[in-house]
Amino acid sequence: xxxxxxxxxxxxxxxxxxxxxxxxxxxxxxxxxLKFRDYGNIVGIARDTRITSxxxxxxxxxxxxxxxxxxxxxGVVTTPMLLFLVRKLKLSGGVIITASHNPPEWNALKxxxxxxxxxxxxxxxxxxxxxxxDIVDWNRxxxxxxxxxxxxxxxxxxxxxxxxxxxxxxxxxxxxxxxxVNGAGSEVGKLFLxxxxxxxxxxxxDVEKFPxxxxxPTEKALGELKRAVLDNKCNIGFALDPDGDRLALVSxxxxxxxxxxxxxxxxxxxxxxxxxxxxxxxxxINLSTSSISEWVGKKFGFEVxxxxxxxxxxxxxxxxxxAFIGGEGNGGVIFPYxxxxxxxxxxxxxxxxxxxKEDVNISEIIRGFPRLKMVKNKIEGNLSDGQVCDxxxxxxxxxxxxxxxxxxxxxxxxxxxxxxxRPSNTEPITRVIFEGDDEFVFTVRETLKRYGV
Numbered sequence: 001x002x003x004x005x006x007x008x009x010x011x012x013x014x015x016x017x018x019x020x021x022x023x024x025x026x027x028x029x030x031x032x033x034l035k036f037r038d039y040g041n042i043v044g045i046a047r048d049t050r051i052t053s054x055x056x057x058x059x060x061x062x063x064x065x066x067x068x069x070x071x072x073x074x075g076v077v078t079t080p081m082l083l084f085l086v087r088k089l090k091l092s093g094g095v096i097i098t099a100s101h102n103p104p105e106w107n108a109l110k111x112x113x114x115x116x117x118x119x120x121x122x123x124x125x126x127x128x129x130x131x132x133x134d135i136v137d138w139n140r141x142x143x144x145x146x147x148x149x150x151x152x153x154x155x156x157x158x159x160x161x162x163x164x165x166x167x168x169x170x171x172x173x174x175x176x177x178x179x180x181v182n183g184a185g186s187e188v189g190k191l192f193l194x195x196x197x198x199x200x201x202x203x204x205x206d207v208e209k210f211p212x213x214x215x216x217p218t219e220k221a222l223g224e225l226k227r228a229v230l231d232n233k234c235n236i237g238f239a240l241d242p243d244g245d246r247l248a249l250v251s252x253x254x255x256x257x258x259x260x261x262x263x264x265x266x267x268x269x270x271x272x273x274x275x276x277x278x279x280x281x282x283x284x285i286n287l288s289t290s291s292i293s294e295w296v297g298k299k300f301g302f303e304v305x306x307x308x309x310x311x312x313x314x315x316x317x318x319x320x321x322x323a324f325i326g327g328e329g330n331g332g333v334i335f336p337y338x339x340x341x342x343x344x345x346x347x348x349x350x351x352x353x354x355x356x357k358e359d360v361n362i363s364e365i366i367r368g369f370p371r372l373k374m375v376k377n378k379i380e381g382n383l384s385d386g387q388v389c390d391x392x393x394x395x396x397x398x399x400x401x402x403x404x405x406x407x408x409x410x411x412x413x414x415x416x417x418x419x420x421x422r423p424s425n426t427e428p429i430t431r432v433i434f435e436g437d438d439e440f441v442f443t444v445r446e447t448l449k450r451y452g453v
Contacts, residue, residue, distance in 0.1 A: 007312035009110035028132035039114040044094035046074040046082040048184040049207040065142035067133040078244025080343035087116025098243040101215040118312040170197030177228040182210040183242030217248035246331035247344035251363040259331035260290035266333040269354035282323035287411040289329030308408035374435040416440035
């Protein structure tokens with residue numbers, strides 16, 4: 001049986017840990033929490049394109065209404081769009097049915113708090129302290145209101161237009177290759193790009209065929225997008241993950257810089273053209289995010305703060321620090337000025353605005369960043385504290401230790417790079433991520449070999 005509940009939601013394999021009884025239990029506890037928070041009586045709900053998602057959405061909607069809450073059903077939309085709608089429409093909370101980048105047999109519930117953010121670590125840790133909400137009498141059962149794709153998109157686009165000069169982007173008439181991996185961003189993503197005046201070349205956009213490529217928008221998954229960019233002479237290619245909170249890109253010359261470049265490019269656009277003094281000059285990123293994001297921030301005099309991995313942890317710190325922008329290096333752009341969530345559509349808007357404003361190709365922007373090497377590994381099981389200490393000691397023989405954080409596994413910073421070893425929030429594995437110059441990356445690789453990494 002596989003079931004995991006963290007700030008990244010309740011995840012499991014359908015009918016092997018995740019089932020109707022579990023769904024009912026967790027949804028009723030979440031509703032009890034919303035009742036305690038007392039921010040109204042309407043819960044937003046949406047889903048991705050997994051084969052089990054319609055069944056789960058209908059069941060969850062029935063539980064919510066059976067407990068006396070009304071439901072706003074937004075259909076198939078991206079995760080960040082649901083978070084935006086919860087905030088925009090001042091809903092009590094929300095539930096999105098999506099397992100993001102996990103394999104097709106997985107699914108998940110992600111719970112959204114009032115204000116459009118995920119439940120943070122403190123709430124998740126106390127989740128079991130709330131009693132389950134009771135089913136109400138027949139005459140108090142909640143109602144459901146369904147929204148069309150066009151209605152949902154209009155709410156979001158109105159917000160974009162209030163904050164960004166969309167006409168500037170439209171005038172460029174960008175040709176964009178778009179790969180939403182047959183996920184939640186397939187239809188609404190094409191419509192959004194067309195709203196920005198783009199000529200869209202879609203691929204992997206049939207929602208009945210999820211997924212037609214590897215679900216994470218990593219370099220090895222984007223070969224088809226690269227060919228589409230080159231064959232159609234596109235200005236840029238954009239790729240999403242299945243729930244649309246992560247964004248990767250392909251440049252006009254076919255370069256695939258990797259997800260870690262998405263956030264720095266968006267940061268550059270936001271800082272240069274949208275900063276206002278209502279926000280502090282701070283950027284928040286997680287421990288596993290590339291130092292390129294740090295380089296951009298420091299170049300413009302911004303303080304950079306690192307948090308535990310997990311969108312909820314980054315968003316919480318963004319709020320505490322009133323920080324201007326933040327995100328995660330897996331292609332997650334969080335720009336509170338528009339949406340306090342990792343949002344691929346916000347990332348697209350910032351990147352296209354930067355290209356429009358500076359009248360440059362994306363390859364020119366990328367060439368302006370330092371080229372560090374990052375390696376992301378996964379291992380079954382855990383590395384012991386003793387093994388991690390041995391790795392640290394071995395690296396200290398060659399590189400100066402400059403920082404160390406123990407808030408999320410072990411993050412160890414050296415003069416030439418860093419290494420982060422932590423258990424995954426979304427899979428039963430340990431992630432080992434490191435970044436630095438050639439010498440540092442080579443040394444870490446050789447050191448890790450003795451531990452089977």
